[in-house]
Each structure stands twice: as structure tokens, then as C-alpha cells.
Amino acid sequence: MSHHRRSLGVLALLAAYAWVGCVAQNSIFEPTILSPNGSSVWTVGSVQTVRWDNHGTGFATGKTGLVALAYFDPTATTGNWGNDYRGQPLAEGFSIADQVVNIVVPDVPTGNFYYILMLDAANGGSPLFTIINPASPKESTANITFPTSLSISSAPPATPIPQSTQTSSSGAATSATAPSGSPTASSTPTPTSSTSGGCRHIMERGRVWIFLPLLGFAAAAVV
Numbered sequence: 001m002s003h004h005r006r007s008l009g010v011l012a013l014l015a016a017y018a019w020v021g022c023v024a025q026n027s028i029f030e031p032t033i034l035s036p037n038g039s040s041v042w043t044v045g046s047v048q049t050v051r052w053d054n055h056g057t058g059f060a061t062g063k064t065g066l067v068a069l070a071y072f073d074p075t076a077t078t079g080n081w082g083n084d085y086r087g088q089p090l091a092e093g094f095s096i097a098d099q100v101v102n103i104v105v106p107d108v109p110t111g112n113f114y115y116i117l118m119l120d121a122a123n124g125g126s127p128l129f130t131i132i133n134p135a136s137p138k139e140s141t142a143n144i145t146f147p148t149s150l151s152i153s154s155a156p157p158a159t160p161i162p163q164s165t166q167t168s169s170s171g172a173a174t175s176a177t178a179p180s181g182s183p184t185a186s187s188t189p190t191p192t193s194s195t196s197g198g199c200r201h202i203m204e205r206g207r208v209w210i211f212l213p214l215l216g217f218a219a220a221a222v223v
Contacts, residue, residue: 029059029096033126036116040129042105044136047155050091050116051100052124060096063121067091067101069150072113072128074141084117088150096122098160104153105131109146110138 031052042048050067054060070084090103108114110133116126 029054029057029063029122031055031060031096031099031118031122031124033116033118033124036126036129038127038129042129042131044105044107044131044133046105047102048105049100049102049158050118050126051161052096052118052122054097054099060122063096064093065096065101065118065122066093066120067103068117068119069106069108070115070117070125071108071111071146072115073146074111074113075144083146085150086117086119088152089119090116090152091155092120095160098158100158100161102155102158104155106150106152107133107135107147108150109133109136109144111144 031054033050033052035049035051036042066086066089068084068086068089070082070086073083085106090106091101094101108131110131112130113128114131115128118124
């Protein structure tokens with residue numbers, strides 16, 4: 001009986017450790033991007049502000065983020081719709097607690113298939129919005145060519161937004177209409193999460209009530 005009880009205790013400890021590991025792995029903050037939103041129209045070369053809402057949480061304190069341009073390729077016929085320039089961020093190293101960062105709109109074709117990704121310690125995406133390139137009039141979908149690299153310019157710093165003054169109703173993100181022929185992507189695109197499927201299942205299903213009692217049982221069983 002003692003051996004059986006000790007074995008159960010070891011298994012319980014392993015399960016508890018797995019849950020603790022999932023908590024650490026899942027420490028990616030998911031802010032709501034307020035701007036750009038579905039009605040935003042940016043012009044190439046202009047300074048624009050990316051704004052988000054931290055929802056009053058303290059997790060963002062001391063965390064830094066990365067903002068990258070992404071797009072749904074209207075020329076794609078199957079698969080590989082979503083593309084991004086995360087390797088050439090528009091801004092990086094800024095404080096997520098600021099809830100705002102300025103960027104310079106890069107030289108890309110005119111279109112309504114762009115969105116913003118927030119990565120690093122954060123994980124979020126804006127609705128689709130429009131970028132206008134005065135030097136590149138809107139062409140037929142078949143003739144659009146996206147650059148393989150971007151020329152990134154520095155933008156002046158933005159004034160941080162105190163949490164108490166930031167609300168989702170101020171410039172709230174609205175659904176964007178995906179370009180004709182593109183996949184259904186009218187709401188917020190979902191960036192690739194670093195959380196594994198098993199951990200995501202544990203965290204999203206709220207199985208904390210299982211693992212915490214197991215931890216207590218394990219402590220009693222192995223001694």
C-alpha cells in the first residue's frame with residue numbers, strides 16, 4: 001500500500017510540474033489593438049500610431065514588445081495567405097505598458113489587406129486596414145508585387161497613455177472587410193502562439209482545480 005501510495009504521489013508531482021510549466025510557457029500577454037482598426041487609412045511615409053489596451057492588468061509592466069506589418073496576399077490561390085515582416089519590425093523594444101508606439105509606414109503597394117502584429121512579450125493582431133502608396137496606384141490584384149524587404153525609418157517617440165485613460169471604446173477596433181477572393185479574415189488575425197497544444201488545452205480549459213489538489217496530495221504521499 002505504501003509503495004502504491006508513493007507511486008501515486010510521484011505521478012501527482014509530475015502532473016503538478018507540468019501545470020507549472022504551462023503557466024510559465026503561457027506568460028504571453030494578449031492586448032487588444034485599438035489602432036489601426038478597420039476604418040484606418042495610412043499613407044506610405046507618414047508617421048502613424050499603434051495603440052492598444054492592456055485591460056488594466058499589471059502583466060505588461062517591465063515587458064517589451066515588437067510591432068510588425070503583415071498582410072493577406074490577394075494573389076495567393078491556396079494556402080500561405082498570411083505573410084508578415086516580423087524579421088523587419090516597424091518598432092521594437094518599446095514598453096508594452098505604454099499602450100502606444102509610433103511607426104513610419106513603409107513603402108508597400110496600395111491595398112486594404114494589411115494588419116499589424118504585436119509580438120515578443122505580447123501576442124496580438126489588428127483588423128485589416130488600408131495603406132495608400134501615392135507612388136503606386138492601386139493595380140489589379142494579379143499585378144500586385146510585395147517587397148521581400150522593407151526600408152524601416154525611425155519615428156518620433158509617442159507619449160505613453162496612462163492605463164486609467166485608455167478604454168476600448170476610444171477608437172475601438174472594428175471589423176475590416178477582407179479583399180475580394182481572400183479567405184475569411186474580417187476580424188482580428190491570430191498570430192502564431194508559442195504555447196503548445198497540450199499546454200493551451202490545460203490553460204484554456206481552466207484545469208487548475210485538478211492540478212493544485214494533486215500537488216497537495218503528492219506532498220502528503222511521498223513523505
